[in-house]
Amino acid sequence: MEKVKNVLILDDEPIVGERLKPVLEKAGFNVETFTESQKALDRFEEKKFHVVITDIRMSGPDGMDVLSFIKKRGLNTQVIVITGYGSIETVLESKYLGAFSYVKKPFKMDELCKLVVKAAEK
Amino acid sequence: MFLLFFKIISFKSMGKFKDILSALQITKKKDALPLKTIFANFRQLLEHNNRVLELIADMGDKLSGDYLFDKQYIHAICRELDEEVYKVIYNLNLISHKKYLKLFDLFEKIKISIKAELDSKSFIPKGDYIIAFEEITTDIVDKVGGKMATLGELKNRLGMRVPEGFAFSTSAYKRFMEYNHLDTMLEKLSDKISSQSQKDVDEASDTIKGLILKGKMPPDLKKDLKKHLSALKKKNKQELKFAVRSSALEEDGEVSFAGQYESILNVPQAELLSAYKKVLASFFSSRVIAYREEQKNLPKPNAMAVGCMVMVPAVSSGVLYTLNPSTPQKDAIVVSASWGLGKMVVEGEGVVDQCELSKEAPYKVAFKKIAKKDKMYESAPQGDIRLIDVPEEKQVIPCVIDDDLARLAEEAIKIENYMKCFQDIEWSLDDQRKIFILQARPLHILLAKKSQRPAELTEAVKKYRVLIHGKGVVACRGIGAGKVFSIDNEKELNNFPPGAILLLRHTSPRMSKLLSRASAVVTDVGATTGHFATIAREFRVPAIVDIGHATQILKPGMEITVDAEENIIYEGIVKELLKFQLFEQSSYEDSPEFRLLRRILKKIAPLHLTDHQTKEFSPSQCTTYHDIIRFAHEMAIREISEGISSNQEEKTYAGKQLKLPIPLDLLLIDIGDGLSPDIQGTFIEPMKILCSPLRILVETLIIPGVWQSEPVDMDLRGFMSSFTRTIPLDIPGSTKIDYNLAIISKDYLNLSLRLGYHFNMVDCYLSDNRNDNYIYFRFLGGVTEITRRSRRAKLISFILEKSDFTVESKGDLVIARTKKMGRQEMEESLRIIGRLIGFTRQLDVLLRTDDSIEKYVDLFFGGK
Numbered sequence: 001m002e003k004v005k006n007v008l009i010l011d012d013e014p015i016v017g018e019r020l021k022p023v024l025e026k027a028g029f030n031v032e033t034f035t036e037s038q039k040a041l042d043r044f045e046e047k048k049f050h051v052v053i054t055d056i057r058m059s060g061p062d063g064m065d066v067l068s069f070i071k072k073r074g075l076n077t078q079v080i081v082i083t084g085y086g087s088i089e090t091v092l093e094s095k096y097l098g099a100f101s102y103v104k105k106p107f108k109m110d111e112l113c114k115l116v117v118k119a120a121e122k
Numbered sequence: 123m124f125l126l127f128f129k130i131i132s133f134k135s136m137g138k139f140k141d142i143l144s145a146l147q148i149t150k151k152k153d154a155l156p157l158k159t160i161f162a163n164f165r166q167l168l169e170h171n172n173r174v175l176e177l178i179a180d181m182g183d184k185l186s187g188d189y190l191f192d193k194q195y196i197h198a199i200c201r202e203l204d205e206e207v208y209k210v211i212y213n214l215n216l217i218s219h220k221k222y223l224k225l226f227d228l229f230e231k232i233k234i235s236i237k238a239e240l241d242s243k244s245f246i247p248k249g250d251y252i253i254a255f256e257e258i259t260t261d262i263v264d265k266v267g268g269k270m271a272t273l274g275e276l277k278n279r280l281g282m283r284v285p286e287g288f289a290f291s292t293s294a295y296k297r298f299m300e301y302n303h304l305d306t307m308l309e310k311l312s313d314k315i316s317s318q319s320q321k322d323v324d325e326a327s328d329t330i331k332g333l334i335l336k337g338k339m340p341p342d343l344k345k346d347l348k349k350h351l352s353a354l355k356k357k358n359k360q361e362l363k364f365a366v367r368s369s370a371l372e373e374d375g376e377v378s379f380a381g382q383y384e385s386i387l388n389v390p391q392a393e394l395l396s397a398y399k400k401v402l403a404s405f406f407s408s409r410v411i412a413y414r415e416e417q418k419n420l421p422k423p424n425a426m427a428v429g430c431m432v433m434v435p436a437v438s439s440g441v442l443y444t445l446n447p448s449t450p451q452k453d454a455i456v457v458s459a460s461w462g463l464g465k466m467v468v469e470g471e472g473v474v475d476q477c478e479l480s481k482e483a484p485y486k487v488a489f490k491k492i493a494k495k496d497k498m499y500e501s502a503p504q505g506d507i508r509l510i511d512v513p514e515e516k517q518v519i520p521c522v523i524d525d526d527l528a529r530l531a532e533e534a535i536k537i538e539n540y541m542k543c544f545q546d547i548e549w550s551l552d553d554q555r556k557i558f559i560l561q562a563r564p565l566h567i568l569l570a571k572k573s574q575r576p577a578e579l580t581e582a583v584k585k586y587r588v589l590i591h592g593k594g595v596v597a598c599r600g601i602g603a604g605k606v607f608s609i610d611n612e613k614e615l616n617n618f619p620p621g622a623i624l625l626l627r628h629t630s631p632r633m634s635k636l637l638s639r640a641s642a643v644v645t646d647v648g649a650t651t652g653h654f655a656t657i658a659r660e661f662r663v664p665a666i667v668d669i670g671h672a673t674q675i676l677k678p679g680m681e682i683t684v685d686a687e688e689n690i691i692y693e694g695i696v697k698e699l700l701k702f703q704l705f706e707q708s709s710y711e712d713s714p715e716f717r718l719l720r721r722i723l724k725k726i727a728p729l730h731l732t733d734h735q736t737k738e739f740s741p742s743q744c745t746t747y748h749d750i751i752r753f754a755h756e757m758a759i760r761e762i763s764e765g766i767s768s769n770q771e772e773k774t775y776a777g778k779q780l781k782l783p784i785p786l787d788l789l790l791i792d793i794g795d796g797l798s799p800d801i802q803g804t805f806i807e808p809m810k811i812l813c814s815p816l817r818i819l820v821e822t823l824i825i826p827g828v829w830q831s832e833p834v835d836m837d838l839r840g841f842m843s844s845f846t847r848t849i850p851l852d853i854p855g856s857t858k859i860d861y862n863l864a865i866i867s868k869d870y871l872n873l874s875l876r877l878g879y880h881f882n883m884v885d886c887y888l889s890d891n892r893n894d895n896y897i898y899f900r901f902l903g904g905v906t907e908i909t910r911r912s913r914r915a916k917l918i919s920f921i922l923e924k925s926d927f928t929v930e931s932k933g934d935l936v937i938a939r940t941k942k943m944g945r946q947e948m949e950e951s952l953r954i955i956g957r958l959i960g961f962t963r964q965l966d967v968l969l970r971t972d973d974s975i976e977k978y979v980d981l982f983f984g985g986k
Binding site for chain 1: 184192193
């Protein structure tokens, strides 16, 4: 039996977690959702996540902060960055910081799901 | 450099003689813009017009597919839409010397109503204080709360019998709170409310409750109430008594406040307002406050609606569950009933009849336990309810006969199928045995979040034969099962048995009437956008469209199960799937963002202007953004075609009619060396065209077989419908001619070509400098109904992609671009476009059968 992979979704818009969670659960992941970045960061202390999906623009620590936090910790966690505000700078920055991928909103749910599956395989 | 033009516009019939004469006059107008500016504005208008169409198609796309979008997307796209529509109107007015300023007012009106929708998340939606049940659907659940929205939905979409009445909206709540300064009071008490100390919470609760009960009703709210009451009185002619019930935003969704709010029964008209206040006050009882604080993740604003339902003269009432909570694996319906009002059952105190019914017609009673019902609630004549003794002879007989139980079950299943989850239903029967639904909500006990298909389910469905897998497109998710019933023509519409599977060759607006009765829909041809699919989603009928050959595989009378989640059709009734669906949570279609986008799109996308020749085509008929830009485009073309009066330097320019061996009227306006200078008269032969893009297009179109003056197919119906809308031949007496307009210069072409109802656009620059070259081709809509249009759009996209264009296609809109090619390749691409234009002209007629797209692609590339 393959171990179930854990996914964390962080976005200050509740709809994102609400909608993504069932889709990813259907694909066989264990999913937790957060709307506050600090709470998500705290959760990293408690549990290992294989994939993290995070929005960029949030109050408090933003997506980039979360990304660097994860990478600095050396956690074997793949980060997918999603955002409605796309700019070439943010794409580059996220790649530089080690994001697995960058997705612009609005996106197709199954495409993101496929991406998560790929990320989880790493 | 401008050429001088004479305003001679030639008409084919003699009836235009008068016009010819008037056209010969050269009128002067002060402040006319130079020609080049006019055309620059026209091009701008077209650009913005196209952008608006793209944005609209994009929004429609997001609603039909499995996209995740948030409010930010909606805000951003609406902002862009506002700008672009404004610019279209602005440019139109530049071209027409401000003839259409009225459009700005219409634009503002629509813009404001969209903004009202967008802002409604941050505060309670503006709107009527009181909304009658006839006006309520789940679209406005933010205004009337879950309970009332569901009732409205049952009444207005399913046609169920629901008591008459109206709802005090969340706007009314806001008004009441503000009028009595309770909003500020709530602010002050917010610390106490979120305090850990029970004492604090109790104190805060008592304060607010007291203030609400003492509060005064705002006069405008009172007035609104009076209006609705008199409307009801007219219908009922007797003294009205109401059940006043809370309908909070979170109720009947995932979070249940069951029983925590007040419900006041048999309220006389005169006491309605005080009952309203009591129900509002219950919103702030300690229990509720505590509950809210616990559920911090509730995103919606703190607001409450209150429903007022006319009391049903109930002989018996009760509650029905469409699943037995104690034995959920069994398919059964359980009913509890008492004499008189349902309070007896709902509160769970008194002794009541209980029975279990089969969930399959004819809903036989599986087991019955008749209690000794010695008490019942009834409405007291002066108001309020009272507990009275049940007469001896009625105490041990069932309060609902088996026949009525079966009828109740039937209604309940309809509700369950529609709401797609197990139901908890309150009902009453009056003395004529009429069933009234008083409330319907998800059966909370079983809302387990089973979003993953359990392995048992995947195993279980394996034993069923798969008829169709992965063909077609899911237009509405869900699972439905039943007997196939195929409809070929309208005469059969009335024969459709409720609960059957609707099998159609094409989706069609006329067939959408049946959607409320079907358990699922399957079609050979169709799209997820368009009227039919929209209605399917409104009624939540699982739909798989565009399968291609469904009518060959599925035969009438066959029992099948349509799994419009995984896109599989099974032979037989797959009970396991049907049951699984009932456990699922509500889908994204219920999310506020989705509903918001849908509401906004209703103000933007529908097109009401349908015939540019009749009086209808006037600014006042524009009710959506799409109307506005369609109108503007039409008017812009008209303005330019008819020639703008001269300014001081030049006389009016004239269009030249292109003389062609095919019935295509094309008006040319040359803005720089597009035509050979040695032209005489107003008719131009193709070889005199110096504009290279146009010449190539024209040469292609006149090749025998491309434009085709006669339709190939003998399908008279399709042909007739296309006939009335294609480029009209001159009808004597008509005052305007539809111009297809080509603006040309030596290397440039901007062509607006009317194919059917919409314009199609070719914008092209062709020179020796490959970096400057481009082609932009836009195709929208067409002649016949929606299914054929989308099919055609797909076909066109496919052909264009194969021809190395970059294609964007959404719904009915196809945009193809190509750039930076050398002259040879450009010419080749233009020829493809020319052939495509001729080809699509006749496609409507041809695409009536289920033939696959490939056949037509082959036809096209085979050099038809």
